[in-house]
Amino acid sequence: MSEETSPSAIEQAQLTEIRNQIDAIDQQIQALIGQRAACAQKVADIKTQGGKVEAVFYRPEREAQVLRAVKERNTSILPDKEMAKLFREIMSTCLALEQPISVAYLGPEGSYSHSSVIKQFGTSAHPIAVSSIEAVFAAVQNGDANYGIVPVENSTEGEVKSTQDELLKCDLQVSGELELAVDHCLLTHAQGGEQIKKVLAHQQALGQCRQWLKNNLPMAQLEAVSSNAAAAKMAQNDSSLAAIASEQAADLYQLPILEYHISDSKENSTRFWVLGREAVAPSGEDKTALVLSIKNQAGALLDTLQAFAARGLNMTRIISRPSKSKNWDYVFFIDVLGHQDDEDLAKALDDVRQHAQFLKVLGSFPISPL
Numbered sequence: 001m002s003e004e005t006s007p008s009a010i011e012q013a014q015l016t017e018i019r020n021q022i023d024a025i026d027q028q029i030q031a032l033i034g035q036r037a038a039c040a041q042k043v044a045d046i047k048t049q050g051g052k053v054e055a056v057f058y059r060p061e062r063e064a065q066v067l068r069a070v071k072e073r074n075t076s077i078l079p080d081k082e083m084a085k086l087f088r089e090i091m092s093t094c095l096a097l098e099q100p101i102s103v104a105y106l107g108p109e110g111s112y113s114h115s116s117v118i119k120q121f122g123t124s125a126h127p128i129a130v131s132s133i134e135a136v137f138a139a140v141q142n143g144d145a146n147y148g149i150v151p152v153e154n155s156t157e158g159e160v161k162s163t164q165d166e167l168l169k170c171d172l173q174v175s176g177e178l179e180l181a182v183d184h185c186l187l188t189h190a191q192g193g194e195q196i197k198k199v200l201a202h203q204q205a206l207g208q209c210r211q212w213l214k215n216n217l218p219m220a221q222l223e224a225v226s227s228n229a230a231a232a233k234m235a236q237n238d239s240s241l242a243a244i245a246s247e248q249a250a251d252l253y254q255l256p257i258l259e260y261h262i263s264d265s266k267e268n269s270t271r272f273w274v275l276g277r278e279a280v281a282p283s284g285e286d287k288t289a290l291v292l293s294i295k296n297q298a299g300a301l302l303d304t305l306q307a308f309a310a311r312g313l314n315m316t317r318i319i320s321r322p323s324k325s326k327n328w329d330y331v332f333f334i335d336v337l338g339h340q341d342d343e344d345l346a347k348a349l350d351d352v353r354q355h356a357q358f359l360k361v362l363g364s365f366p367i368s369p370l
């Protein structure tokens with residue numbers, strides 16, 4: 001044993017005492033986690049009473065309430081977010097006991113979508129990698145996965161167009177939202193930038209690193225591929241290729257990281273939505289996502305927005321996209337704070353229906369405590 005690591009007799013006695021305390025605490029925690037799991041099992045029994053086939057085990061509103069309470073109660077030296085993460089894991093295990101939950105995401109393994117599945121559902125969920133955003137929607141729609149996770153918007157590059165377009169067509173519910181910090185790295189076997197002929201990444205990631213690429217790899221060709229993790233996979237056996245992806249992808253595909261933090265914005269983050277087949281009950285702090293088209297007449301958009309403004313409802317996002325049914329015809333995607341069952345928002349939505357040509361509520365879901 002080296003000098004630094006060999007404790008004196010006094011230190012050894014102190015360490016033994018504290019470690020005994022830790023052992024006693026661990027015993028209590030373990031017993032309590034066991035009791036909590038037994039409660040979750042009883043909850044599952046209640047949910048399936050009477051042989052219900054379509055029982056809904058995952059309850060995003062309840063999970064949000066549990067995690068908010070954990071953060072509010074926290075007076076320990078652990079940061080609120082870290083404490084919440086521990087409980088996220090405990091609930092993930094309890095939910096798996098009730099029903100193993102599968103979640104489709106844009107793969108392959110190691111993509112940011114994959115990280116978002118783990119952040120939202122914990123490590124006991126079963127991630128199912130699919131090859132496109134459209135395939136995530138299809139997997140939930142046809143029952144191949146219980147839930148799906150799709151990127152909706154990035155803080156630098158704006159909305160993810162394929163997600164918006166699928167939301168317009170689909171028959172699913174948005175049942176959750178989470179934000180993931182996106183810290184891109186340059187993954188390659190090349191020894192230096194001059195050896196890199198081509199940079200591969202998802203279109204969004206190329207956009208998020210546009211300036212860095214221009215300044216640092218001006219001669220490299222840029223190629224958009226289906227995901228950043230797919231890019232990492234492709235760069236595995238060719239040192240003239242580099243991929244823009246996460247540290248996790250570098251680990252997974254055993255690619256060296258030539259540069260860290262290459263996003264143009266250091267605050268770069270992506271918002272993801274959870275897709276499900278069931279509506280989510282109010283959690284107390286919710287958001288509602290809608291898509292609508294307005295009549296082609298003066299003031300129609302203003303009338304629509306007035307329905308929210310008049311009731312003091314906070315709109316957190318509005319974007320327009322081509323309707324795809326007629327040239328120069330648009331739909332508006334709107335996020336507003338509140339749940340569609342809240343009295344104010346329900347009335348506002350009734351008003352909007354009067355002014356809009358078409359209105360689809362994509363879902364109400366808890367504002368993420370994570």
Ligand SMILES: O=C(O)C(=O)C[C@]1(C(=O)O)C=C[C@@H](O)C=C1
Nearest residue numbers: 043057058059062063091094095
């Ligand atoms: O309260 C429930 O409905 C449960 O199933 C229990 C529990 C939990 O562990 O707290 C587990 C899964 C649900 O998603 C929400 C909460």
